[in-house]
């Protein structure tokens with residue numbers, strides 16, 4: 001039964017999304033048949049048979065017990081649908097610890113993939129099957145979409161903002177990725193593939209075997225790129241890894257909660273780090289001045305991703 005009803009779900013998450021869908025479909029279908037059936041039945045049964053007779057129906061002005069139950073039962077049904085949907089949604093949004101991060105940037109009309117070890121690819125994302133992978137998404141030009149139908153998940157890719165999405169492919173395979181936001185003339189060709197390899201094959205791919213590994217020296221890991229940019233872009237004139245300078249220290253920043261000038265707090269995730277670098281005035285850390293220049297135009301998306309990855313590693 002599970003297989004028949006799975007519609008090709010490629011992960012446990014996707015199967016759970018299907019179950020929510022099926023549950024709503026069955027409940028909705030039941031009440032549809034019930035109400036429409038009664039409608040037709042009553043229309044036939046109580047139709048006006050003889051025009052000469054007084055066929056007026058009786059006026060019924062209220063029945064508290066009936067009203068109580070027809071409010072109670074639908075409320076329970078709707079709350080149950082919400083609750084179950086919420087559980088599955090929360091699981092879709094919160095990645096498990098230890099997920100592999102892959103950066104994906106969209107531009108007209110392709111997906112640029114960057115692994116944390118510095119490898120890059122276009123329209124192909126290799127991941128190990130059976131392990132969670134988290135996508136850190138951005139866009140260079142216009143809105144794009146990142147839709148993995150086999151996993152029942154979708155996320156917008158937005159210029160100037162970082163969004164995330166995670167999946168865990170249960171079995172090896174090639175899963176299509178589609179852009180779901182009309183993004184210009186090449187939109188319909190904007191597709192990519194998530195290639196989930198068996199662990200051994202993935203290790204081979206990662207080691208740069210014949211599956212198109214890097215030539216020669218190999219690519220610069222994202223965090224290494226970030227460390228280099230941090231030294232060359234002057235960040236360390238104002239920041240230290242440890243200890244206050246003009247700006248706050250980076251150590252332990254990622255994953256912490258930062259208190260802002262106005263007393264509110266924010267989670268220091270990828271989006272916060274990206275925004276802190278490209279739009280430093282947007283959120284001012286409590287106890288510091290709004291002195292940091294913007295690096296929006298001077299650093300590329302890859303440079304910023306590198307910095308984010310480097311800061312993430314400073315635990």
Ligand code: HEC
Pocket residue numbers: 230233234235236237238239246247248249253258273276277280281283284285288289290291292293295307
């Ligand atoms: C002119 C000094 C200056 C330079 C240069 C500078 N920063 Fe900052 N930075 C600050 C100050 C001051 C703050 C705290 C006020 C704020 O939030 O804008 C800050 C805040 C930050 C934060 C948020 C820190 C937190 O604890 O929440 C990050 C991340 C950051 N900077 C990264 C960088 C990076 C990366 C560079 C180099 C590309 C850089 N900064 C260059 C002064 C600077």
Ligand SMILES: [Cu+2]
Pocket residue numbers: 106109143144145179180181182183187190
């Ligand atoms: Cu697109």
